[in-house]
Amino acid sequence: MNYEKNDYFKILKTWCDTLIKLQMKEPQSPAIYGGIFCPACGRIHGRINDCMYPLIYLYKKTGDKKYYEAAKDVYCWTKHNTHRPGGFFLNDPNCLWFATTVFFNIQLGELLYHCKDVICPIEWEEWNASYCETLDFIYKNFNENLSCNINYRIAAAAAMAVAWAVKGEEKYKQRARELALYAINHIGEDGLIFGETQGLDSYGITPRGCRGVDLGYNVEESLPNLAVYLKYIGEDRTVEQALLRSMDAHLSFMLPDGAWDNSWGSRSAKWTYYGSRTSDGCQGAYAYLSDRNALYAEAAHRNFLLYKKSTHNGLLTGGPHYADARLPTCIHHTFCHAKSLIPLIESKMKRDKDLLLPRETSKGMKTFSSVNVTLAAKGHFKASFSCYDFNALNASTTPTGGALTMLWNDKAGVILAASINEYDLVENLNMQVPPYFNDICQTPRLELKRGKEVFRNTLDTTANITALEDKTTLVYNAQGVLKNFLLRGTERFQITYKLGDSIFEICAATTAEDAVYILPLIARNTEALTVCGPAAQLKRENAVITITCSQPITHDTSIGKRIFHPCGGFLSAHLRVPIPKNQQVTLKIKVQ
Structure with missing residues (x-):
């Protein structure tokens, strides 16, 4: 050789x-x-x-x-x-x-x-x-x-x-x-x-x-x-x-x-x-x-x-x-x-370049029982959802509560990617300190703030999960309680994710006043983001990601136009959508 x-x-x-x-x-x-x-x-x-x-x-x-x-x-x-x-x-x-x-x-x-x-x-x-x-x-x-x-x-x-x-x-x-x-x-x-x-x-x-x-x-x-x-x-x-x-x-x-x-x-x-x-x-x-x-x-x-x-x-x-x-x-x-x-x-291994990986050929939904994680694939979209309730150290670690932990598209690549609920140096000698100490959670989530307390669907380890599929749509539904880091809360939520051939939908509702849905859209500094009223658009090199909503979308730039998270190693633009009490709000994601 x-x-x-x-x-x-x-x-x-x-x-x-x-x-x-x-x-x-x-x-x-x-x-x-x-x-x-x-x-x-x-x-x-x-x-x-x-x-x-x-x-x-x-x-x-x-x-x-x-x-x-x-x-x-x-x-x-x-x-x-x-x-x-x-x-x-x-x-x-x-x-x-x-x-x-x-x-x-x-x-x-x-x-x-x-x-x-x-x-x-x-x-x-x-x-x-x-x-x-x-x-x-x-x-x-x-x-x-x-x-x-x-x-x-x-x-x-x-x-x-x-x-x-x-x-x-x-x-x-x-x-x-x-x-x-x-x-x-x-x-x-x-x-x-x-x-x-x-x-x-x-x-x-x-x-x-x-x-x-x-x-x-x-x-x-x-x-x-x-x-x-x-x-x-x-x-x-x-x-x-x-x-x-x-x-x-x-x-x-x-x-x-x-x-x-x-x-x-x-x-x-x-x-x-x-x-x-x-x-x-x-x-x-x-x-x-x-x-x-x-x-x-x-x-x-x-x-x-x-x-x-x-x-x-x-x-x-x-x-x-x-x-x-x-x-x-x-x-x-x-x-x-x-x-x-x-x-x-x-190894001297020989590649067959025509081979497709399992995630490329899979269709429908599959749940891995040992982690309560569901993989879903429909059209050009691949997603993973978690209601995993293993928290070895504390609630800051793994996202749960029916969290959307990954959204991937054949044209655009990674669109959404979850992080731990709160960045903490759980292995302080083996992890890198981020450039800021604000809340940089990268997980898409329904969130409520009451004073200094934060309540999220991604902290509810007891949420009820249903997964359904038919010829046109895959549906993953989570119902539970918005909880704080002590795993306490009273306000209920429901989030439904729908995968179609060309559209991914997030439908969110809660009994709480002043809740928001936070969508950290994976975005490099060089990728142009436009937010206008109930729509947002991100231009990538080979794809355009469009998000439309039944409520106005805003771009939270209080930390910066892009926020870096060490988990996964991504930059993201944190989009926010208000969720009126007892009203369902729908976000639609499309890739061209």
């Missing part, structure tokens, strides 16, 4: 070259030297060790010594600043979380296994010592008693499988199989992996029968690490069949442009449109197993194209509009996702 002409390889090289430019060479203090400075967060992230394998991989393929030296320096910084006695590495120097040790261990094991012929004896001895130390820690401590999300236990299965290949000791093979079986017991009837519960019971069930599910972490860490397990453990038909079934189910949520519709997930605070902020990338599963299903190759490639579009100034941004918003790029996305390009490069 001519790696220099391979698009996947070129992006990997671009990312790593930029990380090297950001690597600290002065001063010679061990607290600084070798670290990679993050221009967005103003510090050195503790998990930069994730890029060691990609750097050594590039050294092996190009012979350029700078990659080897960069990996050496990253390791030295990591060892000095995040290593602790007992065999674990902290997520960050000022953070007590240690379970990310498993990710360092996996990539270090793969590095030692695949690149041993280019590693000098001094580094081999030092890196192998760290590998063995972390391996022993994981073997002893990553079990059912460890309070963590399911992605860590699945990663432990991968770590043990890699250890079986590297060390050849039977105990690692046995533990890998035990952990893999535990993992597939967390695949629900609908095929989605559950257990992303922020330390709560991984088998826990909500009052609506939902589980802790996050699409981003599932497709970018859990599925890929089950694939890593299979790669190194050898044949395991039970796990393979469960994994393929789960990959098929998750693929239902991939949008036609390769994005993952995780607007509703339990950890959607870190959603980046192409995946999640600090996870690895879906290619580890879909590229590696592309020989099992040709759709997997197409999914892996389309998702890669989003990486390419979202790469600016050599770094992978946290979503499509970061560059438009002129925000600095956090390096977390780049050094975490670099690993996913290696299986993409090495």
